[in-house]
Amino acid sequence: MNKGALDRAFNPRCVAVVGDKMGNGYVWLRSMSTFRGKVYSVQIDPQELPGIERLGIENYSSLLEIPESVDYVVVAVPRSVVPRIVSDCIRKGVGGATIFTSGFAETNTREGKDLEDALAKMAKEADFNIIGPNCMGIFNPKIGIRHDVNQYHGEAGPVGFISQSGTHAILFSLVGACNGIRISKSVSYGNGVVLDSTDYLEYLAQDQETEIIGMYIEGVKEGTRFLHCLSETTRKKPVLVWKGGKAEEGYRAISCHTGSMASSPTIWRSMIRQCGAIEVDNLDQMIDCVKAFLYLKAPLGSSVGLVAQSGGQSVVIADAFAQAGLTAPMLSRSTYREFASFFNIIGGNYLNPLDISWHAPSIDDSIRILNILSTDENVDSLVLELSLPFLSQIWDYYPSYVDTLVKALGDFKDRCPKSFMIVISSGQLEVEALGIRKKLIDKGVPSFPNFERAAKALRTVTEYYRSCGDSD
Amino acid sequence: MNKGALDRAFNPRCVAVVGDKMGNGYVWLRSMSTFRGKVYSVQIDPQELPGIERLGIENYSSLLEIPESVDYVVVAVPRSVVPRIVSDCIRKGVGGATIFTSGFAETNTREGKDLEDALAKMAKEADFNIIGPNCMGIFNPKIGIRHDVNQYHGEAGPVGFISQSGTHAILFSLVGACNGIRISKSVSYGNGVVLDSTDYLEYLAQDQETEIIGMYIEGVKEGTRFLHCLSETTRKKPVLVWKGGKAEEGYRAISCHTGSMASSPTIWRSMIRQCGAIEVDNLDQMIDCVKAFLYLKAPLGSSVGLVAQSGGQSVVIADAFAQAGLTAPMLSRSTYREFASFFNIIGGNYLNPLDISWHAPSIDDSIRILNILSTDENVDSLVLELSLPFLSQIWDYYPSYVDTLVKALGDFKDRCPKSFMIVISSGQLEVEALGIRKKLIDKGVPSFPNFERAAKALRTVTEYYRSCGDSD
Numbered sequence: 001m002n003k004g005a006l007d008r009a010f011n012p013r014c015v016a017v018v019g020d021k022m023g024n025g026y027v028w029l030r031s032m033s034t035f036r037g038k039v040y041s042v043q044i045d046p047q048e049l050p051g052i053e054r055l056g057i058e059n060y061s062s063l064l065e066i067p068e069s070v071d072y073v074v075v076a077v078p079r080s081v082v083p084r085i086v087s088d089c090i091r092k093g094v095g096g097a098t099i100f101t102s103g104f105a106e107t108n109t110r111e112g113k114d115l116e117d118a119l120a121k122m123a124k125e126a127d128f129n130i131i132g133p134n135c136m137g138i139f140n141p142k143i144g145i146r147h148d149v150n151q152y153h154g155e156a157g158p159v160g161f162i163s164q165s166g167t168h169a170i171l172f173s174l175v176g177a178c179n180g181i182r183i184s185k186s187v188s189y190g191n192g193v194v195l196d197s198t199d200y201l202e203y204l205a206q207d208q209e210t211e212i213i214g215m216y217i218e219g220v221k222e223g224t225r226f227l228h229c230l231s232e233t234t235r236k237k238p239v240l241v242w243k244g245g246k247a248e249e250g251y252r253a254i255s256c257h258t259g260s261m262a263s264s265p266t267i268w269r270s271m272i273r274q275c276g277a278i279e280v281d282n283l284d285q286m287i288d289c290v291k292a293f294l295y296l297k298a299p300l301g302s303s304v305g306l307v308a309q310s311g312g313q314s315v316v317i318a319d320a321f322a323q324a325g326l327t328a329p330m331l332s333r334s335t336y337r338e339f340a341s342f343f344n345i346i347g348g349n350y351l352n353p354l355d356i357s358w359h360a361p362s363i364d365d366s367i368r369i370l371n372i373l374s375t376d377e378n379v380d381s382l383v384l385e386l387s388l389p390f391l392s393q394i395w396d397y398y399p400s401y402v403d404t405l406v407k408a409l410g411d412f413k414d415r416c417p418k419s420f421m422i423v424i425s426s427g428q429l430e431v432e433a434l435g436i437r438k439k440l441i442d443k444g445v446p447s448f449p450n451f452e453r454a455a456k457a458l459r460t461v462t463e464y465y466r467s468c469g470d471s472d
Numbered sequence: 473m474n475k476g477a478l479d480r481a482f483n484p485r486c487v488a489v490v491g492d493k494m495g496n497g498y499v500w501l502r503s504m505s506t507f508r509g510k511v512y513s514v515q516i517d518p519q520e521l522p523g524i525e526r527l528g529i530e531n532y533s534s535l536l537e538i539p540e541s542v543d544y545v546v547v548a549v550p551r552s553v554v555p556r557i558v559s560d561c562i563r564k565g566v567g568g569a570t571i572f573t574s575g576f577a578e579t580n581t582r583e584g585k586d587l588e589d590a591l592a593k594m595a596k597e598a599d600f601n602i603i604g605p606n607c608m609g610i611f612n613p614k615i616g617i618r619h620d621v622n623q624y625h626g627e628a629g630p631v632g633f634i635s636q637s638g639t640h641a642i643l644f645s646l647v648g649a650c651n652g653i654r655i656s657k658s659v660s661y662g663n664g665v666v667l668d669s670t671d672y673l674e675y676l677a678q679d680q681e682t683e684i685i686g687m688y689i690e691g692v693k694e695g696t697r698f699l700h701c702l703s704e705t706t707r708k709k710p711v712l713v714w715k716g717g718k719a720e721e722g723y724r725a726i727s728c729h730t731g732s733m734a735s736s737p738t739i740w741r742s743m744i745r746q747c748g749a750i751e752v753d754n755l756d757q758m759i760d761c762v763k764a765f766l767y768l769k770a771p772l773g774s775s776v777g778l779v780a781q782s783g784g785q786s787v788v789i790a791d792a793f794a795q796a797g798l799t800a801p802m803l804s805r806s807t808y809r810e811f812a813s814f815f816n817i818i819g820g821n822y823l824n825p826l827d828i829s830w831h832a833p834s835i836d837d838s839i840r841i842l843n844i845l846s847t848d849e850n851v852d853s854l855v856l857e858l859s860l861p862f863l864s865q866i867w868d869y870y871p872s873y874v875d876t877l878v879k880a881l882g883d884f885k886d887r888c889p890k891s892f893m894i895v896i897s898s899g900q901l902e903v904e905a906l907g908i909r910k911k912l913i914d915k916g917v918p919s920f921p922n923f924e925r926a927a928k929a930l931r932t933v934t935e936y937y938r939s940c941g942d943s944d
Binding site for chain 1 (some may be wrong): 551636637638647690721729730865903
């Protein structure tokens with residue numbers, strides 16, 4: 001890896017897209033429309049030129065003709081033309097190139113493999129950074145470098161994402177944005193013939209804007225180097241690893257998807273854990289755990305105070321958190337004394353889990369109960385259920401109810417010294433639940449769509465900080 | 473159980489609500505506003521009378537004054553008054569009464585336990601059907617008997633639901649309605665002091681309108697009778713059991729919620745399986761599995777043909793289904809021959825899982841691929857991913873795209889002899905996903921919000937039909 005050049009590719013001032021076309025919806029040029037720097041097109045097909053002109057983008061017939069230095073290139077030409085463009089990139093002194101084009105080793109054909117080998121050889125001899133092929137390359141939202149037209153720009157966050165799959169890179173950014181997760185830099189690297197997962201991990205480990213790293217990996221090329229790098233990185237920041245291809249069927253898909261050799265899931269699992277990384281199993285878990293890291297205060301232990309808005313949910317919230325390995329202990333004597341002074345136990349209960357049925361409509365009561373729990377020494381984290389079918393009967397009459405509730409919960413979170421999360425039981429109000437999730441996260445309060453997902457995320461964060469404490 | 477009388481309570485022609493009031497939002501009288509028969513109120517507080525009158529409901533100061541026979545009564549009076557009202561019900565010859573009132577054994581107080589014992593004694597001596605106390609009672613949507621104002625009415629379906637918790641009964645009906653699940657009869661029975669889970673199971677086992685039964689149970693009173701009844705019932709229709717209170721914390725919540733004694737989760741699990749029932753762990757799984765039973769053709773085996781709309785998703789769809797115990801086998805030679813004649817493998821793959829990236833925008837291509845898979849003898853079930861971030865780039869230009877796609881998938885499902893399900897990868901388009909789920913289920917096509925949930929539901933249905941085959 002040529003680190004200085006890769007830095008230019010991740011933080012370019014000038015970008016060129018080679019071979020974008022109408023048939024592809026000009027997806028690359030449109031994605032780059034938010035880029036703060038200069039974007040050029042390189043296209044020789046005269047039929048494509050009017051479309052590119054309509055986008056307001058200057059076109060050249062060769063990279064070499066662009067009248068300034070180019071930091072980052074996206075290559076979207078037919079596979080047989082790729083080597084010539086890469087050669088132009090090298091001559092032009094480009095920082096790095098994303099090869100969007102597919103049709104290489106992942107086709108399991110002689111032709112594809114030969115083309116990929118030629119590409120790798122050329123790049124390695126010239127110490128040139130190829131991202132891909134068969135990938136979506138870089139997403140740097142702060143400066144508007146995108147690989148999908150639906151992605152945000154102009155705002156950024158502390159989360160780095162490294163993904164062998166373009167789909168998962170894009171989905172993480174889109175679903176993440178709905179969950180208050182903003183990206184520093186993300187990269188989809190496909191077949192990874194020159195730069196592989198380890199190179200990107202090394203890069204984001206050093207990146208000052210990146211405080212937490214998520215990875216979607218199908219297979220790595222240099223196992224020992226990867227594990228060493230992973231161990232080094234987890235000492236500085238949390239790393240969450242989602243390994244695709246755990247089953248035989250997954251292996252088969254991988255060999256067709258990115259041409260990687262996948263290794264046994266059991267070996268992966270133990271390796272990843274030994275390196276201090278956190279294993280997740282799918283996109284939802286990745287989103288949940290990253291959100292928990294970003295928005296939860298570090299839990300000091302595994303005890304939770306569980307607050308449900310009905311008796312039925314008090315049973316299943318307890319089940320979910322216990323099954324995730326957390327405990328809902330009996331509370332302290334002073335807490336019970338305080339609850340006994342006002343808590344209505346007819347149709348409710350305050351043992352832990354709490355069923356606050358009769359108090360739930362009152363925001364004051366709810367906050368009072370949370371305040372009491374937050375000072376109980378037996379409790380490390382607090383979880384509150386919001387049941388929308390139940391609360392909707394209030395907001396039908398008081399339209400400002402939700403905003404008042406959300407503000408009160410945001411204020412509580414700010415002053416609560418313990419980790420605090422919400423579980424939204426949406427019932428049929430699924431659209432409303434999305435709106436409330438958004439309002440909550442805007443106030444810094446993380447919410448989860450069911451008890452199981454909340455419990456897993458809290459367990460992950462709790463374990464992480466416990467192991468940090470152990471190693472101190 | 474007095475079966476004839478219980479039949480009257482489940483299918484009443486005349487209903488009375490005792491003690492509903494403004495402070496409770498007249499929730500019972502409002503819920504009953506959809507009832508096709510006659511509803512009376514019984515209320516002696518003069519302050520409540522104008523509100524009841526505004527609802528257009530005739531009020532009496534005693535049950536005994538109502539000038540006709542009453543089949544079903546909801547009792548919402550303070551707990552100390554409950555025995556007197558039950559005594560009136562008995563004198564009046566009511567079919568059954570739901571005691572909504574709480575404050576009995578679940579409070580763990582002497583007073584509450586004594587009241588509950590007195591109630592049980594009175595009812596048993598008179599062979600009177602008490603539903604509850606501390607519950608929401610009956611939901612019979614066809615005739616408009618509801619226990620929540622958000623529930624539907626006028627339409628019904630083949631699903632019976634028995635729930636110790638009112639919240640879970642209501643949530644199942646509301647979330648179920650979003651998922652194409654319609655209820656025949658449902659009951660929330662709380663503390664279950666007179667009629668318990670076994671009685672309701674026996675009742676729904678015989679009910680001709682009920683083809684599948686879901687249960688949320690915290691604990692049963694007569695274990696042997698329950699297991700016998702469960703075994704008998706599963707010979708006639710699928711029974712799904714969700715056991716609340718699997719952890720110590722859950723036990724604690726249960727004793728406060730419905731006053732039940734919960735038994736060890738391991739014992740429960742093995743008992744339930746031996747009886748031929750299906751165990752689910754939460755509301756989502758209950759919904760998913762019931763939906764799968766309602767909308768999937770019986771799979772002949774555990775082989776799946778998996779179709780993803782990108783390479784990254786082809787890897788994780790394979791992982792999810794394999795981890796659920798299903799297999800994605802290599803396809804037959806003739807299938808591969810047919811695919812080879814048109815399938816673009818540059819950026820795609822048809823081994824199984826399939827990555828149909830380049831064909832996905834074409835509805836014709838997608839259906840062609842599904843048709844080929846549906847005739848492959850190696851495949852028992854078909855799963856298709858719809859990736860909304862990807863498809864939205866098409867529907868942005870062709871607004872009728874989604875409807876055309878949904879119609880084509882509905883037509884395919886109708887003629888496909890195998891089980892067929894959709895997984896919607898919503899990305900950021902979460903609201904749109906809900907709309908598409910609705911359109912699909914209206915055409916009889918079940919969809920699931922992620923691969924894991926789809927895989928679990930398919931596995932459950934596959935195992936059920938395999939074990940039916942074994943016992944034939």
